[in-house]
Amino acid sequence: MxxxxxxxxxxxxxxxxxxxxxxxxxxxxxxxxxxxxxxxxxxxxxxxxxxxxxxxxxxxxxxxxxxxxxxxxxxxxxxxxxxxKGYTGQLKDIVADLKMHSELIPYEGILGGTMGFYHNEDIHVLTDRWVFAYFDDGHISGYMLLSYDINNGTISWKVIDSHLDV
CATH class of the missing domain: 1.20.5 (Single alpha-helices involved in coiled-coils or other helix-helix interfaces)
Structure with missing residues (x-):
């Protein structure tokens, strides 16, 4: 065993x-x-x-x-x-003028925001007639193409087209 x-x-x-x-x-x-x-x-x-x-x-x-x-x-x-054409200012003066004209933006802000051109670097003077600009209200944003004319130092603006980013 x-x-x-x-x-x-x-x-x-x-x-x-x-x-x-x-x-x-x-x-x-x-x-x-x-x-x-x-x-x-x-x-x-x-x-x-x-x-x-x-x-x-x-x-x-x-x-x-x-x-x-x-x-x-x-x-x-x-x-x-x-x-x-007789303009004596700078391009930054055109940008500054546009920033004061938020009424050109054809969209209302949402959630208490106010539409405006808030960023200098997002406003592009394309030519002596056109400006391309970004706008926002802190919630929604979009782009605009504007034409401008300068007479006696006064800038007049016209919206050519705009759209909201979706």
């Missing part, structure tokens, strides 16, 4: 050892796969960060070029045409 017990005990130990080795081997495989995935994700993250930096640099350069184009061409050309 003792032999049978020993054989049973030894075979149980062999089975436990085999199962333990299988579990350890599977754990090592999963750990190895996790390390590979971690390395792959780290490499992907590094690549995406570099691409993001490249895009930010490119966007900054494009923004600078756009500012040069907008200020260099449109503003200078508009000022020359306005000066030829």
């Amino acid at each position: 003792k032999n049978k017990e020993r054989i049973l005990w030894i075979s149980s130990m062999v089975i436990i050892l085999a199962v333990s080795l299988i579990i350890i081997f599977q754990y090592q495989i999963k750990l190895s796969n996790a390390e590979e995935k971690k390395t792959s994700l780290f490499n992907d993250n590094s690549q995406l960060q570099q691409e993001n930096e490249d895009c930010a640099t490119q966007a900054s350069g494009l923004r600078s070029e756009l500012e040069k184009l907008e200020l260099g061409n449109y503003d200078q050309t508009s000022m020359l045409k306005l000066q030829a």
Whole structure:
């Protein structure tokens, strides 16, 4: 009987050892796969960060070029045409005048807001005749195309078209 017990005990130990080795081997495989995935994700993250930096640099350069184009061409050309008509002010004076004429906006504010031209950088003097402007009330917003005329230093405005952002 003792032999049978020993054989049973030894075979149980062999089975436990085999199962333990299988579990350890599977754990090592999963750990190895996790390390590979971690390395792959780290490499992907590094690549995406570099691409993001490249895009930010490119966007900054494009923004600078756009500012040069907008200020260099449109503003200078508009000022020359306005000066030829006898205007002695600056483009910022036209923007300031428009900001005082919120009655030109054909939409009512909502939720207690008041429609207006609140941001100088969102009012663009396109030519010596036209202005493109953003307006809002803090809740809703839209855009307008206006024409203007300057007589004896007084600016008169006319709405060409407008729409609300939806």
